[in-house]
Amino acid sequence: MDRDTIFSVVKKHIVNAVDDVEEATIDPQKSMADYGASSLDIVSVVSSSMRELKIKIPRTELKNVSTIDGLVDLFEKSAS
Amino acid sequence: MIRLEKGEDGIYFLKMEDHAHKNALDNTIFLDQLSKITTELKADLAAKVVILTGLKDVFSSGGNIDFLEKQLAEHYENYIEHEYANKMKTLLNIPIPVIAAMEGSATGGGLTLAFYTDIIIAAEESRYGFSFMNMGFTPGMGTTALAVEAFGYYTGFEMMATGNYKKGRELKGKCQFNYILPKAEVLPKAIDIAQAIAEKPRTSLELLKKSSSIKRRQMLEETSTIEAFMHKIAFSQPDIKNIIEDNYTG
Incomplete structure (x- = not known):
C-alpha cells in the first residue's frame, strides 16, 4: 500500500471525526490536536483508519506518535 | 479526587477532579470515596439535589489500567464476583435526585457511572462510548442492562459491541438522555x-427517588450477578492482560 493512499485514508477519518477541519488544509507535520482533536477524536481516527487499512497496531506503540506524518509512517511500516 | 461541595439552596455539587488520571475509576480510592459521600448525603438533610460533574474535557475515563489489568484480571483467577460492581450500586442509595452534567467525554465505566443518576445532560461536542469490548472483556458495572435502558436495545448493543465513541450530537434521538447541548450550556x-x-420538600424528594429506583435496583441485582459470571469467563481468556494493555485508551 502506498503512502499517499494511507495519508488519504487518515485525512478522511480526521475530517469525519474532528469538527471544522477541511481535508485540503491538513498539514502532515502537525498533530491532530493542532486541529482541535480531543484524545477520543484521535482514538476514533486511528481505529477507523486501521480498520480500513486492515492493520492492527497496539496502543502502546501509538503513544509515541506526535504528528500525522508519524502516524502515516507507522501505518506504512505495519502495512508493508 | 472526588469531593462534595455545598452550594446554595440545597444544591450540592459532587465534583470529580482527578486531572492526572482523567477521572479514572479505581476500586479502592474512587469508589470508596463515593460510598462515604453517599453516607454523608443521607445524613445531611439540607441537601436537596446533587449535580455530578467531571472535568471540562473528560467526565470520566472508566476503569484505570492498573485496576483492569491487575486487580480485576487477577481477582477473577480465584473469585467469581468482584465487589466493585456492588460499590457502584451505592450511588442509587443517594437519597435525593442526582443530575449528571457530562460536559466532557465519558467512556466505559465512566459513562455507566452517569447511568446511576436520575437526570443526564450530555455535550454535543464530547464523545461517549463503551470501551470494555475494545479491551477484550464483557461490559460490567451494570452496563449490559443500563446501556439498554439508556439507548434502547439496538443502539445500546451497537455501542457495547463496537466500542465506538460517538459524539453527543450523534446520539440525539437515539438515547434517553434528558438533554444533549453545546458544552457551555450543560x-x-x-x-x-x-x-x-x-x-x-426533602422528604418528598427522598420518597420519589427511593420508589423510582426500585426497578433499577432489582434489575442491577440480576445484571451484576450475570456480569460477574461473564467476567469470570472473559477474564480467563488467554492473553487477556496483553489485549487490555494493547487496547487501553484511557
Whole structure:
C-alpha cells in the first residue's frame, strides 16, 4: 500500500471525526490536536483508519506518535 | 479526587477532579470515596439535589489500567464476583435526585457511572462510548442492562459491541438522555433543573427517588450477578492482560 493512499485514508477519518477541519488544509507535520482533536477524536481516527487499512497496531506503540506524518509512517511500516 | 461541595439552596455539587488520571475509576480510592459521600448525603438533610460533574474535557475515563489489568484480571483467577460492581450500586442509595452534567467525554465505566443518576445532560461536542469490548472483556458495572435502558436495545448493543465513541450530537434521538447541548450550556442547564428540584420538600424528594429506583435496583441485582459470571469467563481468556494493555485508551 502506498503512502499517499494511507495519508488519504487518515485525512478522511480526521475530517469525519474532528469538527471544522477541511481535508485540503491538513498539514502532515502537525498533530491532530493542532486541529482541535480531543484524545477520543484521535482514538476514533486511528481505529477507523486501521480498520480500513486492515492493520492492527497496539496502543502502546501509538503513544509515541506526535504528528500525522508519524502516524502515516507507522501505518506504512505495519502495512508493508 | 472526588469531593462534595455545598452550594446554595440545597444544591450540592459532587465534583470529580482527578486531572492526572482523567477521572479514572479505581476500586479502592474512587469508589470508596463515593460510598462515604453517599453516607454523608443521607445524613445531611439540607441537601436537596446533587449535580455530578467531571472535568471540562473528560467526565470520566472508566476503569484505570492498573485496576483492569491487575486487580480485576487477577481477582477473577480465584473469585467469581468482584465487589466493585456492588460499590457502584451505592450511588442509587443517594437519597435525593442526582443530575449528571457530562460536559466532557465519558467512556466505559465512566459513562455507566452517569447511568446511576436520575437526570443526564450530555455535550454535543464530547464523545461517549463503551470501551470494555475494545479491551477484550464483557461490559460490567451494570452496563449490559443500563446501556439498554439508556439507548434502547439496538443502539445500546451497537455501542457495547463496537466500542465506538460517538459524539453527543450523534446520539440525539437515539438515547434517553434528558438533554444533549453545546458544552457551555450543560452546567447552566443542570443548575436550572436543580433549582426547580430544590424547591421541593426533602422528604418528598427522598420518597420519589427511593420508589423510582426500585426497578433499577432489582434489575442491577440480576445484571451484576450475570456480569460477574461473564467476567469470570472473559477474564480467563488467554492473553487477556496483553489485549487490555494493547487496547487501553484511557
